[in-house]
Amino acid sequence: MNFIDKLNAAWRSNDSLLCVGLDPDIERFPAHLRDHPEGIAEFCKAIIDATADLACSFKPQIAYFAALGAEDQLQTVCDYLKQRYPHIPLILDAKRGDIGATARQYAREAFDRYGADAVTVNPYMGFDSVEPYMAWADRGVIVLCRTSNAGGSDLQFLDVGGRPLYQHVAQLVAEKWNRNGQCALVVGATFPEELAQVRAIVGDMPLLVPGIGAQGGDIAATVRSGRTVNGAGMMINSSRAILYAQPQGDEDFAAAARRVAMETRDAINQHRA
Numbered sequence: 001m002n003f004i005d006k007l008n009a010a011w012r013s014n015d016s017l018l019c020v021g022l023d024p025d026i027e028r029f030p031a032h033l034r035d036h037p038e039g040i041a042e043f044c045k046a047i048i049d050a051t052a053d054l055a056c057s058f059k060p061q062i063a064y065f066a067a068l069g070a071e072d073q074l075q076t077v078c079d080y081l082k083q084r085y086p087h088i089p090l091i092l093d094a095k096r097g098d099i100g101a102t103a104r105q106y107a108r109e110a111f112d113r114y115g116a117d118a119v120t121v122n123p124y125m126g127f128d129s130v131e132p133y134m135a136w137a138d139r140g141v142i143v144l145c146r147t148s149n150a151g152g153s154d155l156q157f158l159d160v161g162g163r164p165l166y167q168h169v170a171q172l173v174a175e176k177w178n179r180n181g182q183c184a185l186v187v188g189a190t191f192p193e194e195l196a197q198v199r200a201i202v203g204d205m206p207l208l209v210p211g212i213g214a215q216g217g218d219i220a221a222t223v224r225s226g227r228t229v230n231g232a233g234m235m236i237n238s239s240r241a242i243l244y245a246q247p248q249g250d251e252d253f254a255a256a257a258r259r260v261a262m263e264t265r266d267a268i269n270q271h272r273a
């Protein structure tokens, strides 16, 4: 099954547009996992088990693993996801961007080494820096368009022929780059008006939408701006708000994560119709 089909099936089977982000920060781990040799993988596996029936995708952020030289634990997490939850898409958030020959190695890393269903890429170097990922026709290529951070406006809002640059990116990907129907775009939940603009340009193309939860994006505005006519079309990511949900009483970290993931999934679903 290719990425888009798998995503459609996960939206339906879990009745969810929630993407659970895996950004493991050992400083915020429960004490028993901080010094554990496989603590990062154990933490992520517990979060995955606690939220797999509530999520349409999981998104490990490679920087949190690579910064600690913990690529082996990223591998463990990806293998675990694929073995236990093969129906949930695995998105590797790597935001790669480089010349074609190097891009091919990044694509091998994402798709062959980690077995990701999709990877995030940076379009700044143009089509020949993105095309190598498309050789894996059954995988998703998720292109940065209008990112959730304030500084994204420095370049993405530049006026290019009467329209902001991010709208050109949306149109370019939808009309030219998406030859195999495998592309998606990153658009931040912190900018619902721009999210609506992108949706109008790209039709039903899936959007990866970070920025709710810790970044404060408004769930109602996000869903109303980005949903497709059938009330889907988005992987709305939340990482820290779920991973480090404040325990209440005796609640452990995974139970707290499940509680917040369920609240978030339900809040999203309220606005899909």
Ligand SMILES: O=c1ccn([C@@H]2O[C@H](COP(=O)(O)O)[C@@H](O)[C@H]2O)c(=O)[nH]1
Binding pocket: 021, 023, 061, 093, 146, 147, 148, 149, 186, 187, 188, 210, 211, 212, 213, 214, 215, 237, 238, 239, 240, 241
């Ligand atoms: O525009 C973007 C693109 C990617 N991200 C990533 O999403 C998560 C957000 O984490 P939160 O804890 O929910 O804020 C993180 O991995 C970012 O690298 C983004 O935030 N904005």
